[in-house]
Amino acid sequence: MTQQLEITTMAAVHSFVCFILVILSIVVLIPTSSGLLTPDYYNKTCPGALDAVRSIVKQRIANEARYGASLLRLHFHDCFVNGCDGSVLLADTPTFTGEQSADPNIKSLRGFNVVAEIKAYLNFLCGGSVVSCADILAIAARDSINILGGPFYEVLLGRVDSLTASMDDANKDLPSSFSDFAGLLANFQSHGLDLQDLVALSGAHTIGLAKCSLYRPRIYGDTDINSNFAAGLKKVCPIDHGGSHRSPLDATTNIFDTVYYKELTQQKGLLHSDQELFSGGNRQSADLVEFYSNNQAAFWKDFAASMIKMGNLPPASSNGQVRLDCSVVNSPSPSPSPTSSPNLGTPTDNPSPPASVPNLAPPNTGTPTDNPSPPASAPNLAPNTGTPTDNPSPTASAPNLAPSNTGTPTTNNPSPPTSAPNV
Incomplete structure (x- = not known):
């Protein structure tokens, strides 16, 4: 009887330990200052958000295909510097010089105007500042890839936006x-x-x-x-x-x-x-x-x-917010300096539709129309519960390649610092 009790107790302990390890693995894989990232984060707070982002991105790419690469690059350059926190979108202020002034980014990053357009519309659609700028970058990157012929994948959401940015960190962290x-x-x-x-x-x-x-x-x-x-x-x-x-x-x-x-x-x-x-x-x-x-x-x-x-790289700081304007932290905060990037727009709380409201037709319904007249009210968009069919993703996998014996890679870049590709 005692032996059976010991076996039962050990089994219970083993199950509990396994459960804790699973939970810890999830937290490690998908950390964020606002909780676990999840694909349905905005389903209740702003059910039409993902459809709205996709529609705007599709229209901008239809006008200029290069925007797809530009929006994808913004997401890369955001995540590689102190995690995916929207810091790359912050304009310089009197208190800090941001990432846009770093060597890999200056006169090179673009697509800020599209992000500002998306943010302004979402502020209106959601009835306030609900969708973070960091999440906008992740969604817009995914949609850009898919619209240009690549795979569709489920974006995990729930990021918050940083309160600061660092030119030095961008110079150090970007390849x-x-x-x-x-x-x-x-x-x-x-x-x-x-x-x-x-x-x-x-x-x-x-x-x-x-x-x-x-x-x-x-x-x-x-x-x-x-x-x-x-x-x-x-x-x-x-x-x-x-x-x-x-x-x-x-x-x-x-x-x-x-x-x-x-x-x-x-x-x-x-x-x-x-x-x-x-x-x-x-x-x-x-x-x-x-x-x-x-x-x-x-x-x-x-x-x-x-x-x-x-996209799951955690932010460097646990402090964050959902910015009303992607280029500046919410008030009270310093205003952008006169030398700040001018192309981010100035979204407001949007009690009424922005001057240019996109045509939010479902994906793959033909060529979208640019800038129709503002509707009397926000469009009734169904929640994004399915997978757009621009380019359904196949399921093959890569072979199991054993690591080669190449020695220990150097930790410092032996090449001179320079800009990343201008896409």
């Missing part, structure tokens, strides 16, 4: 386009991301553009580059002057496909850091590049998983 493979991997690992995340998330460069100043050293100095590819780029990017010309990161710059990886296997990576994924001496990375180049389903699946993982 460089001049990095070698060891430097790239060390950067990603410092954010809790691994080698597969590095290779999969770099696939975001299947859309967007990069400035001549970022790829000039590669086309004139690297040896692992296709000679015809380099010759063509030299015509638009001279060695001795100019740096504003932008070239596509792959040949299908407005389509979220696997051409980026195919071109890496052909030594046609535009940036040095891109080509390092295939030519940088790491066998596991090179194998993943080749695998993704021939398997779009696997790329989509792994990219979506890594985007969710990156």
Whole structure:
């Protein structure tokens, strides 16, 4: 009897411990200063929020496809600096110089006007400041990917917005386009991301553009580059002057496909850091590049998983708020300085519709109309309970690649600091 009681007690303790470990694993994987992230966070407080974001993003991309890459990049640059907290959207103030003034971002980040448009409309639609700016970035990035031909994945929501931003942290934390493979991997690992995340998330460069100043050293100095590819780029990017010309990161710059990886296997990576994924001496990375180049389903699946993982990076501070205006913290707070970025707009509490209300038709109903007349009241949008069908996501997975013996990556970037790709 005693032995049976001991066995029963041990089993109960084991079950309890397993339960605690499961709970702890969830908290570690999805931390946020406002609680656990969840896909249905706004279902009750603002059920039409996700449909509204998608409609606005779709309209802006229809007008200029480059906005898709720009909005995706804003989310990356937000999460890589002190977690996903909307800090990249804060304009400089008399008390701090924000991330927009950092080397990788200055005169490079764009899409702030679209974020301001989304925020202003959501303030109206939700009856106040309900949806955080950090969540807007995560939703807009997902929709941009899907609208440009990539996978649809479920975004976890419930982030809050930071109260400050740091130019120094942005200069330190964002990866460089001049990095070698060891430097790239060390950067990603410092954010809790691994080698597969590095290779999969770099696939975001299947859309967007990069400035001549970022790829000039590669086309004139690297040896692992296709000679015809380099010759063509030299015509638009001279060695001795100019740096504003932008070239596509792959040949299908407005389509979220696997051409980026195919071109890496052909030594046609535009940036040095891109080509390092295939030519940088790491066998596991090179194998993943080749695998993704021939398997779009696997790329989509792994990219979506890594985007969710990156989107769960916790904010550096437990203090946060839902900003009324994404460019400034809520009052009382310092006003933006005269040198602050002017393109963020000034959303208000919106007791009435913004001047330009988007056409909030359901996804995939044809070409949206830009800026129709404001409706008398907010549109009656059904909750976002399904998956938009622009590009339903396949379910294949990548092979189980054993890590290669490449030694310990360096912890410091051996290359000079520079701007990230301007997409």
